[in-house]
Amino acid sequence: MSATEKAVLDAVPTGLFLGGEWVASSTGATFEVRDPATGDVLTSVADASPEDGVRALDAAAAAQDEWAATAPRVRAEILRKAFDLVQERKEELALLMTLEMGKPLAEARGEVAYGGEFLRWFSEEAVRISGRYGLNPEGTGRMVVSQRPVGPSYLITPWNFPLAMATRKIAPALAAGCTVVVKPAALTPLTTLAMVGILEEAGVPAGVVNVITTTSSRGVTEPLLADPRLKKLSFTGSTEVGQGLIRQAADRVLRVSMELGGNAPFVVFEDADLDKAVEGALMAKFRNIGQACTAANRFIVHKDVADEFAAKVTERVTAMRIGRGTEDGVTIGPLIDDRAVESSLALVADAVDRGATVTTGGAAIDGPGSFLAPTVLTDVKAGSEILREEIFGPVLAIATFEAEDEAVALANATDYGLVSYVFTEDLARGHRMIDRLDTGMMGLNAGVVSNAAAPFGGVKLSGLGREGGLEGIHEYLSTKYTLIPVS
Structure with missing residues (x-):
């Protein structure tokens, strides 16, 4: 010390x-x-x-x-x-x-x-x-x-x-x-x-x-x-x-x-600015090491851009520096305790067992402290626990969709309704999503929504x-x- x-x-x-x-x-x-x-x-x-x-x-x-x-x-x-x-x-x-x-x-x-x-x-x-x-x-x-x-x-x-x-x-x-x-x-x-x-x-x-x-x-x-x-x-x-x-x-x-609690959907449409969406994803998922009720939990990405989005995200996540938060350049610190690491790894293991692919991370880091390598999962299948439970860790899980109605159904398929994130360059679609997503807050082309001047809170559970x-x-x-x- x-x-x-x-x-x-x-x-x-x-x-x-x-x-x-x-x-x-x-x-x-x-x-x-x-x-x-x-x-x-x-x-x-x-x-x-x-x-x-x-x-x-x-x-x-x-x-x-x-x-x-x-x-x-x-x-x-x-x-x-x-x-x-x-x-x-x-x-x-x-x-x-x-x-x-x-x-x-x-x-x-x-x-x-x-x-x-x-x-x-x-x-x-x-x-x-x-x-x-x-x-x-x-x-x-x-x-x-x-x-x-x-x-x-x-x-x-x-x-x-x-x-x-x-x-x-x-x-x-x-x-x-x-x-x-x-x-x-x-x-x-x-x-x-x-x-x-x-x-x-x-x-x-x-x-x-x-x-x-x-x-x-x-x-x-x-x-x-x-x-x-x-x-x-x-x-x-x-x-x-x-x-x-x-x-x-x-x-x-x-x-x-x-x-x-939260189970925030992060929806990326085919017309989204992918660079902007990636930046938003990194903020919405990895801020506070993923330990936030507002953290994006389910990345619902249009199939036409899912591979490119996953590749860009994986590149950025792989480059993240892990360590004690007091060290220069660290972007991922420890989880709060070992139980938090075990819980996140259990969700990753369940998703992999159901057919998901780990593109980076996916393991605890040996040594003192409660560290988990930041993780990206692709091809996460319906029924995976990681799509139903709040992760509360640095794990980004990607599932795909084809039509807007499907994206809305997937985003709303949860008992929680704290916050949602939507990335699209179509203004009319953005307004439709404001009306259709069952959350108390929403970021439209934004990965962070909290502000002292804004009402913070959710609906449902x-x-x-x-x-x-x-x-x-x-x-x-x-x-x-x-x-x-x-x-």
Whole structure:
């Protein structure tokens, strides 16, 4: 470990943040955080108990009324200051992310820029929460429609984008006037801890933001969902876990937003600009080492251009440099752990057994760390598991089609509906695909769609609600209607 890496790690708080104070777990327990590129222990952090989770909610509930009454401009200025601090410390935050998650440093810098934008965007939205006022149709009264903060919110974030997933939830909640309890993933808690430290420095009052790190997610979460003081749950993660959380939240009719799994189709028509499509494919598939819910999962390519597309993609993927994300020129870092490597290889093996061809990669890389060679599969047959399951790894699987209706049917043949990608130079066809593909987001001749100013979310088993955009703050607001009779 270099001196710079050690200095960055030493600066990260490792306790729980409850009521404005960094404290140890009530049991004194800790757990280790490891570098997936080497397997080495980076540091240890507090392992919260269920009692600690309740203490976090105690603090959030106690601070709620005062934070809700805080002027929107004050809330906005705090978020804006946090944005500025993130920009000042972008190199430290990027390195921290690379150390605990493994993504290449260049991509980590991109996440800092992207994640920081949610702080800036919602600082601006905090002062634009609107309502309406007007005469009712009968002329008997004035209608006042106002927005109020939902209240204390529980935010569960995943391991794959540890900064952006935190800011994407924390920023709109604070902008709306809600206090929060944040539970980052145990695999990558350090970036969130550093981010909460920045929020504290930016002036967030005690109790408004609380963070609990734990290896007992269910044990900590269940009592919070049952507590009547909690008003909102926001979760990003697997569909299976999200479904379980929705069931638990149903008993109290708890307001929820869910950003769940994906199985994104990437459709390339015969008239596509293939160079543009290849660039889009590399971004949509290999960004974050394929470990993104927005990652393209099924490449559905017209048979007339499939061979050329596969050849171009294979050439580019073969040239990718694999290694620890801190090394210069690395484009593919490690997967999060060995189980992720095994899962991806099982999907590759199933596809090959059914007749697919590996044109590059297809194997784990020996040595320390959880590395998988970036892989391209061609001639993937219908019925292959890789076409049904989310890969979450650097594996690009190509199937073919002949007609537009067939492409639409293949793209929609999934229970998921987060994002889709379409490459065509036919504008009319592009508009048809916008209407016909069952996804909450779509990239038309674009391989990356995420933006803080845009609503992020899906349909079907990909989730409920939206994050980002004008819509994002409304996940943390409730609508109140008041009638004032005309005298």
